[in-house]
Amino acid sequence: MVSKSLVERVTQIPVREARYVPTICDGNIPLQGPDHRLFVDLTNARGGDRIAEVERRIRWAPVGTYEKHLVTGHAGSGKSTELNRLAHELQEDKDGRSFHVVMFDINQHLDPSDIQLPELVAALFSALWSDPVLNVPSLAAAKHLGKQFIAWAKSLGIELGSDLAKEIPALGTLLRNAELQRRFREKAWDYTARVIEQMGDLIQEIRNTLVAREGIDDIVIIIDNLEKMLCREVGGRTNYELLFIEQLPKLETLPVHMVMTFPVSLHADQTQLRAAYANAVAIQIPMVRVRQRLGHEDDPVGLQALREFLGRRLDLDCVFAGQNAIDQAIRGSGGCVRDLLRIVASAVVEKGSIPINSEDIARALSRLAADLERVLQGRPVLPSLHVVERTGSLPAEINATDRKWLLQNLIVIEYNGEVWYDVHPLARRTRAYVESAPKESPPAPATA
C-alpha cells in the first residue's frame, strides 16, 4: 500500500471542516514531498537550528575528516521530519558541494528489539549494496565482503545461493528474524572489527567511483530509528550501554559522515556519551519553548511559531473560536508538536464540530492527562518533579534511571538555548502530580 500524503487526504489546505482536522493533525507522518508545504521553520523557537549546524559541520568538514553526529529528541519532537530535511539539504548543491545521502532505517533491516553491532554492520552493508546510485555490487571490496556474509549465513543453515546480486538483499531481509539475527551475531562477532575495517575500505572505493561518475562530493549515512530501541537489562547492564556506549563508538573509524539517532534518555548522561565517543557530537531536537524558564510567563516567540505551525494546516478562524483557545492548546502541548496536533484533533473529535473554544481545549487536555494518571500514580520521583517545574533543572535526587525514564516518556521535557527542563503540562495536570506537591509549612502560631 502506498500511503497518501497528508495534503492529498483532505479537500483543502488549510482545513476548514471538522472531519478533516484529525487527518491533517496526524503527527505521525514526517513531512516530505507534497507535505512540505505544511513545514514551518521552528528553529528560532527551539533555541537554534541544530540540524543546520549538523549540515554545516558536514559540508564544511576538511577533506578526509568525517563527521559523526548523534541526534535525539523526544517522541513527537519532529526528528524524522528534521532528518528528512537534513537529507534534502545535503543533496542540494551549496558552496559547490553536494552529497549522496543513504537513509538507513533499521526498522527495514533488523529486528529492532535486540540490535548489536555485528548485525548492524551486515545490514548497513546490505543497504549500501542495494542503493541504486552507489553501484556497490560492481566493486571488488563489496564482492569480498558479500561472500563473507553469505558464508556465515550459510553456515547457520540459511539457504542462500551464490548469486550475490540476489542474496545480499535477501540477507538484509532475513536479519529481521530475531532468531537468525541472534545466531548471525554469534557467528560474526569475532570478525566484527575486521569487517568494520573492510567496510572502511569499501566506503573509500564507493566514494572514489561516486565522485568520478556522478560528480557528487561525498556520501552521508543517516541511521534512523535506533532511538526507538527500548531499554532493558542484559547481563547486568542495559542494552543501551551495550550498543550505544560500548559498540557503536567503533563505527567512528568508518571514513564516512554519519548521523545516527539515539534514545533521548541517554542525552541526559553527557559524561558517559563524551567518554564513549571520541569525536561524535550529540545533539537533541528540542521542544519549542512555550514558556519562560522561571515563572510561567509565555514565550512569545514559541507561541507565535506554533500559531503559524497550526495555521499552515488549519484555518484558525474556522477551527478555533478565538485566540485564547489556540494559545491554550499550545501551552498545554509544552511545545511538543505532536502533542499540540493531538490536543487540537482530540478537542475536535470530542466535540464533533468546529469551532472549538477554550472549554473544549480544557476538556481535551484533561482527557489526555488522564492517560498519564496510571503511569504516574505512586512513582517515588513525583515530589522531585515540582523542583524541576520550579527551577528548570534536574535535581540531584532524581537518579539516572528515573531521569532516563522521565525524558523517554515525555514527563520531563528539555528546551534549548540555555538547556533547561520542565514537567510536561499534561503531566502537571494529573492528580498524581498535583497531590505530590510539597506541603507548605503550617503558619507559626500567633503569639500574644
Add this chain to the structure above:
Amino acid sequence: MLKVRPKNRRRLRQQRDGMIPLAPETEQRMDAFRRALAWGDHFRLILVAAPPGPAREEILERLRAWSGRDEIPALVELHLAAAERPVGRIRDTAHSLTGPSGIVLVGLDQHLAGEQATPAIQELNYFRDELPQILPGPLVIICSPDMIAHLLSVAPDFASVRAFSIEINAARSDREVPSSAESDTGVRDEMPAAKVERLSALLAGMDLRKNVGSAERAKILFRLGWALLQSHDGEGASRRMIEALELFRRAGDVLGEANCIFGLGEIALRNFDYESAQAHFEKALQLYLKLNAVRGVSDCIQQLGHVALRGSDHESARARFEEALSLCRRAGDVLGEANCIQSLGQVALERSDHESARARFEGALPLHRRVGDVRGEANCIEGLGDIALERSDHESARARFEEAILLHRKVGSLLGEANCIMSLGKIALAHSDHESARARFEEALPLYRGVGDVQGEANCMGSLGDVALERLDDEFARARFEEALTLHRRVGDVRGEANCIQRLGNIALRRSDRETALARFEEALRLYRQVGDPAPIGAVEKVLARLNTKQE
C-alpha cells in the same frame, strides 16, 4: 380493498439480547469514539482500556455493529493466541486487507510482564512507523487499563502516536438482565436454544450437588426463564420465573424478586395478557423504587407505556415514555433513551401524527447506532417505513423496509424481518401486484409461527385473504378471514377481529347475502366502537345505512 394500517400490527419492543449498559461517562464518549473511527482514511491508533468481562464484551459487540457502516471502515477482529506476538499478526492481516479497513486487536494483556517491555511490546514500539504504510484505517487495541499504562510507560514511541483513547466501564447494574456475555462459561453470541440447554444442564448438575444455596439456584432459574422467553417458550419461562421468585422471596432478596416479577410481566406482555402484564410491572416498579434501582424503575415505566400503547391508551403511553425518557437521560442510559424516543415515535405513529413520529424515529436512530443496537436501529427505520406507507409514499416505504430487513437479518430478529416482509407485501398489494403480495405474506407466515407471534400470524392470514378478495377468489378469502378471526380472538385483538368481520361482510355483500352482510357489519361496528377507531366506524356506518335504505 381495505387499507390495513400498520398500527393494526403488533410490534414487540425488541432490543439486542443481553446488551450491557455502559457507565454514563463511557456512553457520553461513544459519539467521539465513533468519530475517531470514522474520520479519515489513514492509520490511527486508538487505545481502548476495557477490563476483561462485560465491558470488553460490550465494546466488542458495538464495534462489530459499527463495522463497515456510517463511514466507519470494516473492522477485522484479531484475538491473539497464547504467546502470539501482535506485530506479525497485524502485519499479515493488514497486507490481506482490501479497501479501507481497520483492525481490532484483543489479547495484548498477555504481554504485560513486570516493569520491562517484553519482546512483543518492543516490536510494537518500532512498528509504529510501518503501520501508516500498511494499514489504511484504525488500529483499535482493546486491553486492560494496566496494559495501556504499561504501553505509555515502556513503549512511548508507539503510545505517543495514539489518536484517541477511551476507558470503557460497565454501568453499575441495579437490575439483572441475563446476558450471553455474562454467562458462566464465557460463551458469546449463544443462541437462545443453546442457552436453554446449557442452563438446564447447569440446573440439573445443581440438583445432584449437595449444599447448593437457594440464591445460586434462584439465579440460574431466573436466567433459564429469560432464555426460555427468548426461545418463545412462554410457559416454560413462566414456570422457571415463578420457581426463582419463590426462592428469592425466601432468601429475602428483593432485587431478585423484583427482577422475577418484571420477567413475569414480560411473559404476560408477550402473551397479550395486558392486565397481568400491567399488574406485574406495577408491582416490580414498587420494589425497584424501594431499592432506588433507577434502571429497574425506568424499564418498568417503559413497559407500562407499552401496555398502555397496546390498549390504545395513547395519552398514558406518551406520559410513561416521557417519564422514562427523563429518567434514562438523568442516568446517562443511552439505550434506554433511544428506546423511549422510539416508543414515543410509535405513539405518534399510532395517532397518525406523522411529523412527530418521523422526528422521534430520526432522533432515536443515531442513539441506537451509537450504542450498536442494530435491532433498535432496524425498528426505527421500519417505523420510518411505516410512516411512508401510511402516506402512500410506497417508494420510500419499500426502501426503508428493505433496509430494515437487512439489519433484522443481521441480528437474527425473525419478528422484525417478518414485519418488514409483511409491509412489503402490503405495498405490492396496493399496486395490485397480487403474485408478489401473496409471496411476501407466505414468506412472513412461517416466521411469525416460528416466533409464536399469533397476532402476526393472524395479520398475515388476513392479508392473504385480502389478496384473494382482490382476485375475486371469495372462497379462499373467506377461509383465510375465518382463520384470522380465530387467531385475533385468541389474543384479544378486537380491532383485528373487527377488520376480519368487516371483510367477511364484504364477501357476503358481494354474494348478495344481505342478511349475513348486515349481521357482519353490525358486529364489526360494535367492535370498532369498542376500540374507538373513528375512521372504520364512519365507513361501516355508511355501508349499513346504504343496506338499510335498500331494504326500505
